[in-house]
Each structure stands twice: as structure tokens, then as C-alpha cells.
Amino acid sequence: MHLAEAGPSTSGRRAGTPAAPDEAPAQWHRVLTLLACISLFIGTRQVWVQAASLRPVVAAVISLCYAGILTTGLLTLVVRRGRALARLDLGVLVIAVTLTLCAWVMNHGGTDEAVLTMQAAREFIAGRPVYEQPWPWLFGHGIALTPTMSGGYDFTYGYPPLCLLLTAALLWIGGTGAAAATLVSTVALLAGTVVLWWLLPVRWRSAATLVCLGFGLVPSYARYGYPAVVALALLIPVVVRWPRMGGGGWTDWGRAACLGAACAAQQLPWFLTPFLLAGVYALRRGERGPRAAVVAVGRIGAVAAGTWLLINAFFVVSEPRSWLSGIMLPLTQGAVIHGQGLVGASLYYTDGSGRLAWYSHASTLLAAVLLALLVLFMRRLGPAATVLPWCTFFLATRSQDGYYLLMTPLWLAAAVTAPPSAFASAWQPRLPFGAHRRRAARVGVVALLLALPLSAAAYAVTGAPPLRMEVLAVRRGTGTVTGLTLRVTNTGGTTMRPHFTVTTNQGMNRYWSVKAGPASVPAHGSARYELLPPDGRFKLPEPGVRIRLRAFSASPETLSSTDVRLQPKR
Numbered sequence: 001m002h003l004a005e006a007g008p009s010t011s012g013r014r015a016g017t018p019a020a021p022d023e024a025p026a027q028w029h030r031v032l033t034l035l036a037c038i039s040l041f042i043g044t045r046q047v048w049v050q051a052a053s054l055r056p057v058v059a060a061v062i063s064l065c066y067a068g069i070l071t072t073g074l075l076t077l078v079v080r081r082g083r084a085l086a087r088l089d090l091g092v093l094v095i096a097v098t099l100t101l102c103a104w105v106m107n108h109g110g111t112d113e114a115v116l117t118m119q120a121a122r123e124f125i126a127g128r129p130v131y132e133q134p135w136p137w138l139f140g141h142g143i144a145l146t147p148t149m150s151g152g153y154d155f156t157y158g159y160p161p162l163c164l165l166l167t168a169a170l171l172w173i174g175g176t177g178a179a180a181a182t183l184v185s186t187v188a189l190l191a192g193t194v195v196l197w198w199l200l201p202v203r204w205r206s207a208a209t210l211v212c213l214g215f216g217l218v219p220s221y222a223r224y225g226y227p228a229v230v231a232l233a234l235l236i237p238v239v240v241r242w243p244r245m246g247g248g249g250w251t252d253w254g255r256a257a258c259l260g261a262a263c264a265a266q267q268l269p270w271f272l273t274p275f276l277l278a279g280v281y282a283l284r285r286g287e288r289g290p291r292a293a294v295v296a297v298g299r300i301g302a303v304a305a306g307t308w309l310l311i312n313a314f315f316v317v318s319e320p321r322s323w324l325s326g327i328m329l330p331l332t333q334g335a336v337i338h339g340q341g342l343v344g345a346s347l348y349y350t351d352g353s354g355r356l357a358w359y360s361h362a363s364t365l366l367a368a369v370l371l372a373l374l375v376l377f378m379r380r381l382g383p384a385a386t387v388l389p390w391c392t393f394f395l396a397t398r399s400q401d402g403y404y405l406l407m408t409p410l411w412l413a414a415a416v417t418a419p420p421s422a423f424a425s426a427w428q429p430r431l432p433f434g435a436h437r438r439r440a441a442r443v444g445v446v447a448l449l450l451a452l453p454l455s456a457a458a459y460a461v462t463g464a465p466p467l468r469m470e471v472l473a474v475r476r477g478t479g480t481v482t483g484l485t486l487r488v489t490n491t492g493g494t495t496m497r498p499h500f501t502v503t504t505n506q507g508m509n510r511y512w513s514v515k516a517g518p519a520s521v522p523a524h525g526s527a528r529y530e531l532l533p534p535d536g537r538f539k540l541p542e543p544g545v546r547i548r549l550r551a552f553s554a555s556p557e558t559l560s561s562t563d564v565r566l567q568p569k570r
Contacts, residue, residue: 114225
């Protein structure tokens with residue numbers, strides 16, 4: 001990545017090269033530092049308002065940070081030396097770290113991910129099993145449930161053990177909610193940000209502050225206690241200048257160990273690892289040949305696997321079956337479809353689909369296809385190796401935007417330190433065509449490979465909902481609904497076991513209980529159901545809000561939906 005410097009005296013220098021102390025900083029460097037300053041305003045007022053009532057000292061610190069942001073913004077535009085602007089970059093980082101800690105002090109209760117990690121840490125300290133242990137009392141009271149297609153909820157811990165081990169070491173801090181778990185993820189984010197800031201070229205350092213701590217996005221996930229934040233922090237030293245991996249030396253050992261530790265923190269790094277190893281193989285083979293490339297990849301893989309196994313060792317020995325089931329849980333739990341990806345077509349724009357499993361098939365196929373395309377076109381796609389894995393989640397049944405935005409600091413690290421020039425000599429297989437046909441062959445290969453996941457996705461989207469639902473009666477209270485009577489007709493050729501819910505927003509409300517009705521509806525048959533809301537009453541929304549009646553089934557995985565009118569007629 002090469003950007004021209006501003007001013008005639010700097011016209012030939014690369015953007016990543018530090019400015020000499022007596023040179024004026026580039027204008028784009030000023031703008032980048034200024035953007036980092038501006039990003040710190042976002043969300044800060046809400047924390048200050050909260051602190052002003054509950055913790056005046058924290059509010060005072062935030063006010064000082066406001067003064068720091070204003071002062072830094074002013075100086076960014078008037079300093080005349082590159083060294084002075086580099087010091088301002090450090091000042092922006094310090095302010096961002098301070099604001100992140102203030103936000104954690106005010107909000108460290110965490111969400112379902114944090115409370116599960118806390119409970120797993122307590123069970124570990126007490127010498128009790130951790131995996132496949134349901135803890136239903138943790139949920140409710142603002143802690144979200146994870147509903148499954150089978151009509152129940154997942155109350156178990158489903159992550160590799162690194163975060164629970166780190167949390168166990170901090171249980172002594174006490175505090176309310178899941179303070180220890182959220183502190184682990186927040187400190188990990190701050191450490192990862194400092195590492196990224198330090199490893200980037202001087203002029204790009206404010207970009208690290210901007211992406212990691214600015215806008216309030218990633219810090220909010222850290223305060224929620226997401227294990228993925230710990231994985232992100234461990235991946236940062238892996239991804240910075242990752243095309244150098246496999247070259248030997250202590251840095252290789254360190255990168256591989258961090259990769260293994262990241263895979264022991266959360267499952268998202270599992271999807272990135274094959275892309276990085278494929279890139280290392282292509283780069284080292286282009287330099288040293290196939291045998292040296294295999295040795296380099298094998299060395300990295302062995303160290304990463306050894307680190308991962310070391311962190312998991314206690315659970316491998318003490319509860320091997322439940323441990324394996326637990327760390328695979330996000331892939332096997334059968335959670336209901338949710339997210340901002342293609343599944344929205346079946347959730348919001350059609351009445352469902354009888355082929356929901358094909359979203360998973362499409363996502364798996366896309367992952368394999370993108371990895372194959374990376375291998376085939378490493379010189380072109382190599383710089384995007386840290387972005388490609390997350391594209392697969394757009395087709396998945398759980399396609400939440402957190403899977404993308406949590407890893408965006410890795411995109412920045414690769415964009416700055418792994419430019420296209422680093423892949424110029426990478427090995428890639430030659431297509432068996434003449435030079436005059438090679439371009440057309442590339443286009444054909446890409447189109448053919450992408451047609452596989454896209455066809456699977458289209459098959460999922462176009463599936464017809466198997467159940468037709470009709471509301472026969474509505475039992476009402478004052479501004480509420482206390483029960484529904486339905487006629488459900490199975491239009492498909494498979495017996496269905498439906499589980500019902502009523503939603504008024506993008507989320508998934510709790511399942512309604514069946515007061516009367518069969519457990520299943522036979523193929524081409526009908527059944528009558530009486531349903532009760534989970535809390536005894538369903539509060540009616542404002543007029544005009546869309547109310548959706550939904551029925552999920554687990555085998556096969558289907559969704560049938562219909563809009564219903566529950567408001568009394570005027």
C-alpha cells in the first residue's frame with residue numbers, strides 16, 4: 001500500500017516510512033490522527049451521563065478525556081514536525097485506553113457469553129465438570145437465551161477453555177455480574193490494541209486506535225465478555241506481517257503459539273487458520289520449493305497444535321467426551337436462524353423455508369471454494385486472506401455481524417503490513433491452458449466454483465414453508481393476548497414436530513407452550529393447537545407493528561411464518 005506524501009519535499013517516499021524529525025508530516029497522517037480523535041466521541045456521552053450520577057470520579061476522568069480529545073485535535077492540525085504528530089498518536093491511544101477502562105468500570109455486567117464463562121470458571125475452581133452442564137438459572141433478567149430448532153434452549157458452556165481459565169484466575173476481584181470475565185476480554189483488547197499500535201508503521205498507528213477502540217464497537221463486545229475478543233487479541237501478532245511466517249526464527253514460534261492460543265479461546269480462529277497456512281505454503285514454496293514449504297507449514301502447525309492441546313489438556317483428560325462436544329457446540333447445537341446475512345430472506349421477506357439446512361451447506365461450500373480460490377490465485381487474493389474466511393458467514397444460519405466486525409482489526413493489520421507486493425513471488429498452480437486462453441479459463445474456474453455455494457443458497461431461499469397456520473381464536477386480556485388457537489396444516493411429505501413463537505421484531509422471542517395439540521403433524525395432515533405465552537400473557541405492540549407467528553422444526557430444519565392480526569378490531 002503506497003500513498004503519495006503531501007508536499008514537494010516528500011514526493012518520493014513510501015507512506016509507511018517514518019518521517020524524519022525535521023520534516024512536516026503528511027496531510028493524510030494528520031487526517032488519520034484526527035479521525036481517531038473524532039471516533040473517541042462516539043458513545044462517550046452515555047458513559048459520562050451514567051458516571052455523573054453513580055461515580056463522579058469516573059465522570060471527572062471522562063471530562064479530562066474530552067479536554068484531551070479537543071487539545072489533540074487542535075494540535076494535530078498545527079504541529080509542524082512528524083515526531084510531534086507521532087507523539088500525538090500516542091496521546092490518542094492513551095485517551096482511548098482511558099475511555100475504554102471508564103466504560104468498563106460503569107458497565108461490566110456482561111451478557112450470556114460472560115455469565116457462562118464466569119459459571120464455567122467457578123465450576124472449574126470447585127473441581128466440577130464444565131462442559132455439557134446446563135445452568136438455566138443464569139438466564140433471564142436481561143441475560144439472553146439461545147433458542148434451538150428443537151424447541152428448547154442451550155444453557156451450556158460452548159467455547160474452548162482459555163477464557164474460563166483466565167477468568168478463574170481473576171475471580172478474586174469480585175464485583176457484580178460477570179466482572180472477572182469482562183475484565184479478561186477488556187484487558188485482552190487493550191493489550192492487543194497496544195501491540196497492533198506498536199507493530200504498525202509509525203504513520204499508521206492511529207488507525208489501530210481507530211479500528212480497535214474507536215467508534216465504541218469492539219470495546220462494547222469486550223464489555224459483554226465475548227471470548228472472541230481474546231481470540232482477536234491473540235491473532236493480532238499473528239496477522240501483522242504474516243507473509244513472513246514460515247521463514248524461521250523465534251518470531252515463527254511466537255506467531256504459531258499465539259495462533260494455537262487463539263484457537264483455544266474461541267472457534268472463529270479455526271476458520272482463519274487454513275487460509276493463513278495456505279498462504280504460508282504458497283509464499284514459502286515460491287521462495288524455496290515444495291519441500292521447504294511443507295516443513296514451514298508443518299512447523300507452524302505443530303507449534304500451534306501443541307499450544308492448543310496444552311491449554312486444553314486438563315479437560316481432554318478429565319472430561320474428554322463432554323469437552324469435545326462442548327467446543328463443537330456452536331457447530332452442532334442447532335440454534336435458530338438469526339443474523340444480517342442471507343437467512344434474512346427466510347426470516348423477514350418470505351414465509352420461511354423447508355430447506356434451512358442448505359444455508360449451512362452453502363456456507364460450508366463457500367468456505368471450501370474461497371480457500372480453493374486463494375490457493376489458485378494467491379498473488380491476487382493473498383492480501384485479502386484475513387477477510388475471505390468471514391465471507392462464509394454471510395450464508396450461514398447464524399450470520400450475526402459480530403462475526404465480521406470483531407475481526408476488522410485484522411483486516412487493517414493485513415492491509416498495512418501485507419501489501420500485494422508481498423505476494424508477487426507466491427506459488428500458485430498453473431491452469432492447463434495456453435496463454436491466450438488463460439484469462440478466460442480463470443474467469444470460468446471462478447464462476448464454476450462460486451456456482452456451487454450460490455446454488456445451495458438459492459435452494460435454501462426458495463424452499464417453501466411446510467406448515468400453513470391459521471389463527472382460529474385469540475384470547476385477550478387488557479392490552480395483552482393470553483392464548484391462541486391455531487389450525488396447522490402440513491403441506492409437505494414429512495412428519496413435522498413444530499415449536500411456536502410470536503415475534504414483533506428481528507429477534508427470537510421465547511417459545512409458546514402447547515396447552516393442547518399433538519406433538520407432531522403428519523404429512524399432508526392437519527392439527528389443532530392451543531398455545532399459551534411463556535409468561536402467561538403477550539403484550540400487544542403499538543398498532544402498525546408487524547406480528548409474526550413462527551413455527552420451527554428440527555428434523556428436518558424448517559421455518560414456517562405468517563403475519564397475524566392480534567389487535568382487537570376497532
